Amino acid sequence: MDSLLGFEECVKDSPEFRLNLDQFEKEVSLLESHLDKVMKLCGRMVEAGQVYSSTNQLFLSSLADLSTYQETNGVVTNCLNQFNQGLQEMVSFHTMLFDQTQRAISQQLNNLCTQFLPQLAETRREFVRIGEDLETAALKNAQVSRHKASEAERASHLLLATQKCYQHFALDYCLQLNSFKIQQRADILNSVFSFVHAQFTFFHQGFDLLRDMEPTMKTMAAQLSQLSADCVSKRKDLENKHLLVQQRDASGEQMVSPCPGSDDIIQGYLFKRCRRKSKTWKRCWFTIRDNQLIYRKSHKDDTMVLFEDLRLCAVKSLEHTDRRFCFELLSVQKSCALQADSEQLKQAWLSALQGSIDLAYRERGGTPLTQPKEPPSLLCGEENPPVPPTQRPAALGVALSGPGNQRCCDCGEEEPRWASINLGVTMCIECSGIHRSLGVHLSKVRSLTLDSWEAEQLKLLCILGNDIMNGIYEARCSEEGRVKPTADSPRPEKEMWIKEKYVEKRFVQSSGSDAAQCPKVNPGHLxxxxxxxxxxxxxxxxxxxxxxxxxxxxxxxxxxxxxxxxxxxxxxxxxxxxxxxxxxxxxxxxxxxxxxxxxxxxxxxxxxxxxxxxxxxxxxxxxxxxxxxxxxxxxxxxxxxxxxxxxxxxxxxxxxxxxxxxxxxxxxxxxxxxxxxxxxxxxxxxxxxxxxxxxxxxxxxxxxxxx
Incomplete structure (x- = not known):
């Protein structure tokens, strides 16, 4: 127990009592300053917490609004609703924590300060005042002459009365100091305990809430895992399409192209000469669809039909004009001059228009000799025209049926979508880019999903395939101590492997006994x-x-x-x-x-x-x-x-x-x-x-x- 002021010493008013009293007063003053600081900081913390709670509430509302913009299934929507409800409860728990903190700290300590400190200060003022009166009475009593009996008696009575009054106030002051010291200890500990208990309740409630949300978290984690896998797959498809555009074998003019999977034969930008102002040309988007030539002036305008029936039209090149790359469509009722961006695109449009006219005549005639005419090869940027789907099976399914063709021949990635015609192997998108960099004299790369394939080329992929060709080009791989890269290997490692494999032919097993003496194979063997x-x-x-x-x-x-x-x-x-x-x-x-x-x-x-x-x-x-x-x-x-x-x-x-x-x-x-x-x-x-x-x-x- 801490030492208290002794009442006996107080009555004696000894120097030890005075020293203890001064120490007590210093402690009370220091404790008062600490209490004041704690209550002020607590008030600020509570105010900031209330602002945090209101801001957090607004944040959760905006987060809930953001979630509504996502296309999700019922399971994900249910999980998001439970998350939002749980977070809202956490905000309520925070509000309760701040209220309990304010009651635990501010109110209890404020009661301590308002109940004891003002009264203690008032008693101290009276104690100091009566102490000064006692000093004055003692001084007067000491100064009275012994020859003045009446004055001496009055001074003695005054001194005695002042001493009794001083003792009364001193004892009261000591009692209040001792009581404050005892009470402040209990009140401060109770306040701290109440605050800690509020924190404990808050975190315990949060733990119970999160434990109840654990099944929902697991469900959401499974959904996110699937969503992440789908995102990776879709992003990879986008990268493949992006790389495909960059690696096209065409001359770089891809402003006009056929439209696989739609009824459009060809589409692209052309300049159209105005009928009323012959020197005015406007760039429009043109499409050949259903034996009609359709165009759109801008993305905000609706499509308009320029020629209703291409069978009634003739197409020819315009050579007698100042503008380049022009051609003309003629019908019984009207004519229209068009201009392409290059000679290649002009020929593409001429071929597409003429092909559409011929196709319309054969389809309407009722007795087609063979399959419809294939689109011009220029439109696809390929050596050979695309294969009609009714004529041959899908290239991808046929190619992957070859030995080992289900994985990339160079890195082993699953479901390759590219192939080398002259090597007879399939490969992934990254390895196909490396093959292209080798040159067409070493590897002629085509897409199994976007390019056209002839029957002979597909049969080469089925008869040769990755297993047979790797057996030839990787025969000495183990002897050389070389490890084949995997799908996760970095691109430089794959590039080095492919160059060693196909350019240097480092792992090919020579048929001769001494490869140094026979640097080239006898052409008779081939x-x-x-x-x-x-x-x-x-x-x-x-x-x-x-x-x-x-x-x-x-x-x-x-x-x-x-x-x-x-x-x-x-x-x-x-x-x-x-x-x-x-x-x-x-x-x-x-x-x-x-x-x-x-x-x-x-x-x-x-x-x-x-x-x-x-x-x-x-x-x-x-x-x-x-x-x-x-x-x-x-x-x-x-x-x-x-x-x-x-x-x-x-x-x-x-x-x-x-x-x-x-x-x-x-x-x-x-x-x-x-x-x-x-x-x-x-x-x-x-x-x-x-x-x-x-x-x-x-x-x-x-x-x-x-x-």
């Missing part, structure tokens, strides 16, 4: 593999360094492509052409691959070589071209193909600039039919049709072809 149609052996020979157009002296200077044409393997021809084989190379007898295919009667090879640009006018040492060889062999299918190809070239040359708008439709239809039959039903083309009774007629055709 020739024999092509002759037999062994794609795996051909791929291995090319990986080991065989020249794709290297000639074989012992085979009359033939190349592997000529061997593939002789052997009759359509895929072998396509594989060699995709890897840069010279399609017009001729052997020592002056015969090329087209001569060999015509001689052997392989219609599929003839169709493929013509599509890839083989020269059908080249003659051998005997003066015979492929058509003459086919006529002599009486192969009606090959004769038809060669004559149609020759007729198409002659028509294209005679039409001049309009010949670039599109080849003859019949020629395209026949080639498509032959190409599909060669890819899917090659046995139907294996026969050789001998024309009975028509030898004289073929002989006359042969004589005419010489001239």
């Amino acid at each position: 020739y024999q593999a092509a002759l037999a149609g062994d794609l795996v052996a051909m791929a291995k020979a090319l990986a080991e360094g065989a020249e794709v157009s290297g000639c074989v002296p012992e085979e009359e200077g033939r190349t592997a492509l000529i061997g593939a044409a002789v052997g009759g393997s359509l895929l072998a021809c396509e594989f060699l052409l995709q890897n840069g084989a010279n399609i017009n190379y001729r052997d020592l007898r002056g015969q090329g691959a087209l001569h060999a295919a015509a001689t052997a009667g392989h219609t599929g090879q003839v169709c493929l070589l013509l599509k890839r640009g083989a020269n059908q006018y080249a003659v051998d040492e005997t003066g015979q071209d492929p058509l003459a060889i086919a006529v002599e062999a009486a192969n009606a299918d090959i004769v038809t193909l060669l004559r149609m190809a020759r007729m198409n070239e002659e028509m294209r040359d005679s039409e001049g600039i309009f010949g670039a708008m599109g080849d003859d439709q019949t020629f395209q239809d026949i080639f498509r039919d032959f190409s599909d039959m060669a890819s899917h039903d090659p046995e139907k083309l294996s026969r050789r049709q001998l024309i009975r009774g028509g030898d004289s007629e073929l002989g006359e055709d042969k004589e005419r072809d010489k001239y």
